[in-house]
Amino acid sequence: MLIKPNAVVAIHYTLTDNEGAVLDSSTGKQPLTYLHGSGNIIPGLERALDGKKAGDKLAASIEPQDGYGEIIEEMIQVVPRTTFPEDAVIEIGTRFSAQTERGPLTVVVTNMDDGQITVDGNHPLAGETLNFDVCVETVRAATDEELQHGHVHGAGGHHH
Ligand code: ZN
Numbered sequence: 154m155l156i157k158p159n160a161v162v163a164i165h166y167t168l169t170d171n172e173g174a175v176l177d178s179s180t181g182k183q184p185l186t187y188l189h190g191s192g193n194i195i196p197g198l199e200r201a202l203d204g205k206k207a208g209d210k211l212a213a214s215i216e217p218q219d220g221y222g223e224i225i226e227e228m229i230q231v232v233p234r235t236t237f238p239e240d241a242v243i244e245i246g247t248r249f250s251a252q253t254e255r256g257p258l259t260v261v262v263t264n265m266d267d268g269q270i271t272v273d274g275n276h277p278l279a280g281e282t283l284n285f286d287v288c289v290e291t292v293r294a295a296t297d298e299e300l301q302h303g304h305v306h307g308a309g310g311h312h313h
């Protein structure tokens with residue numbers, strides 16, 4: 154069957170940035186399995202896969218607005234070290250969950266300077282052009298339960 158909304162799709166992929174550095178890959182792992190048309194994956198990749206079938210290979214270059222979005226400056230904040238518990242280990246690269254007006258958000262420490270800590274709540278791939286090399290492994294119809302839940306169950310998917 155062709156990939157269309159409500160298809161369960163398994164893909165192998167390699168994701169590189171514009172400099173050719175590999176950012177992510179399913180090579181040597183289970184294929185990525187997702188429910189097509191449900192926003193389980195970034196919009197640009199979902200669009201590139203639409204209408205493809207098992208065995209198809211494709212390359213898609215996805216701009217930030219169809220990927221993880223542009224970098225939002227307001228999501229980068231400088232806060233005093235005293236905001237954090239004294240015994241908290243804080244280093245560049247430390248991730249933690251921050252409470253925001255829009256709910257919990259994972260932020261990463263990107264700079265530390267003189268008692269001031271810079272935290273960034275953007276997605277790590279925000280602002281990046283994403284170059285995907287994809288091979289479609291399998292395509293099947295979703296079960297009723299999967300459609301109700303909006304995600305895939307079983308191997309390679311979410312299980313509960
Ligand atoms: Zn479920």
